[in-house]
Amino acid sequence: MRQVLLRLAAALPTLCGVVVVTFLLTRVLPGDTATYFAGPTASAEAIEQIRRELGLDLPLPEQFWRYVVALTKGDLGMSLTTGQPVRAEIATRLPASAELTLCALVLAIAIAMPLGVLAAVRQGSLIDHACRVLTTAGVSLPVFFTGLLLVYVFYFVLGWMPAPLGRLDAFATAPPQVSGFYLIDTLLAGDTGTFRAAAAQIVLPATTLALFALAPIARITRASMLAVLGSEFIRTARASGLSGPTVVITYALRNALLPVVTVLGMVFSFLLGANVLVEKVFAWPGIGSYAVEALIASDFAPVQGFVLTMAVLYVLLNLGIDLLNRAIDPRARHGA
């Protein structure tokens, strides 16, 4: 527990840095907020008026001070495009992104890890070659392309999947929010019909993201398994006559998990990035598309809110990875 608190404390300077940098970045980015909102026909006075109202005429240090004071109260500002508080919007959109990303990650792990293990155990076999093809394809196909391809095939041509129009189709109503994950909230509400609708909506975008995440996971699993299978304690396990499954799973895989977990952390953060594109393709109401729209509109507050949320997520993610490593590796528990 103390370890966790220490780690969180150590992340504070990073988060402060992120606050400063996002603030400065949004100010130096091209595009003038006041001009954008005044509209193309506005007079110079009108623009000035808006600028004053938004506090954009104040000197930078003062703007920054106001921003930080608001932050400490948990206030992320208002979005000018939607007129909603940024915090509220992120709170509804983050679960959408998180649900999508986690589904994709679980799907990717469920396919890639067994594949990587089999490829390592049966080196040079058909499975090994299949693994190689899949990992090469996975890295060389851009996410928006696989997304569009899947939509074309499974919605347009085959008609197996619903239209790519967000988390639920127009006829379904969202479940009462508990976790913010539709797949969980619908079940909590006992509404299996909506659960099925939500599941149908998430299949294609999650598959798209999973295809992207497959390659690095399968590859590191295979490499890590190969390294462990060649190590001396596996020889001991075999020399002791331990059965195949015990050797491969209890002895090899558990040891091979350490680098895999680290890569999972990286893949998760790549996925957060890839989300932006997938959310666009599938009209997914997540924070990625929210941030992109705000960026195009030079709408500072949502962009700052987005970056800050991401930074906090990364810190938590790294903490999670660290805890997982400790759970697996007694040496890590001992060392720190």
Place this chain on the structure above:
Amino acid sequence: MSDALSVQDLSVAFHTRAGVVHALDRVSFTVGAGETLALVGESGSGKSVTAYAIMGLLEAAGQVTSGRALLGETDLLAASPASLARIRGKRVAMIFQNPRTALNPIRPVGTQIADVMRRHGGATWFNARARAIEALRAVGIPDPARRTRAYPFELSGGMCQRVMIAIAMAARPDLLIADEPTTGLDVTTQAVVMDLIAEMAAQTGMATILITHDLALAAERARRIAVMHAGHVVEVAETATLLARPMHPYSARLIAATPTAAGTLEELQSVPGALPDLRGAAIPACRYAARCDRRQADCGETLHPHEAEPGHSIACHHPLGVAA
């Protein structure tokens, strides 16, 4: 006395990118029940490959091309992978150099012992821990109940080797193959570990193959010694006979290069010349020929394995102590 293990004409080849390496060529020796046989030879002479071939642990590139390894009635080299897995750890066990890396780094040592006991029917889920504690006590680990929960990195090298011995002894095997079990341990610990192996062997009537490049250690611990050179067993004799009257020129060199006091010399590189290249077909029939000062024309034609006197075999055309 019946044999615990009889190895006959064992040949092993490695298929590598640089060609086929004939690592072992017609290796033969026997180990009597309860007996300790030492396999000695300089680094690269094929001692470990012999052990791995017997255990069925050769890596994919290595193939047994001829021979038998009879453990009682069973030919280990012809056994199916499934039946071999049932034999390993139960009837024949092995311990290794670097005991720390030979143990699973993230599994408590007691659990590792219990794994082997459960596998071979020596323990159930319910009594595995008690049995593991017992096993640790038997190899002289103090406070065994606490130590079952220790990880290898928390134990010294000597302690790890004791754990390895406990794992090897878990199912009371008929034969223990110890591949350089004391290399890398300090002198006192070496003696303690060797004593422990001897004690275990005496208690259970287990035979031991002691693999070492330390002839002094072999002389001290083994009843018989087999000398290996470049994948050949060049001489097998009772320890006293071999030390007093070596017949193969290589054995004689080896003995001359070993300090008389049971010392700690690590390397026996003072034998002049190097091991021949074991790739391809152009290996001389006697692989010691290039280094031998007794070499004659017939040496290059055939290997000449024979029993020079009862219980004393050599592979040489012109052995020492015999009129040439």
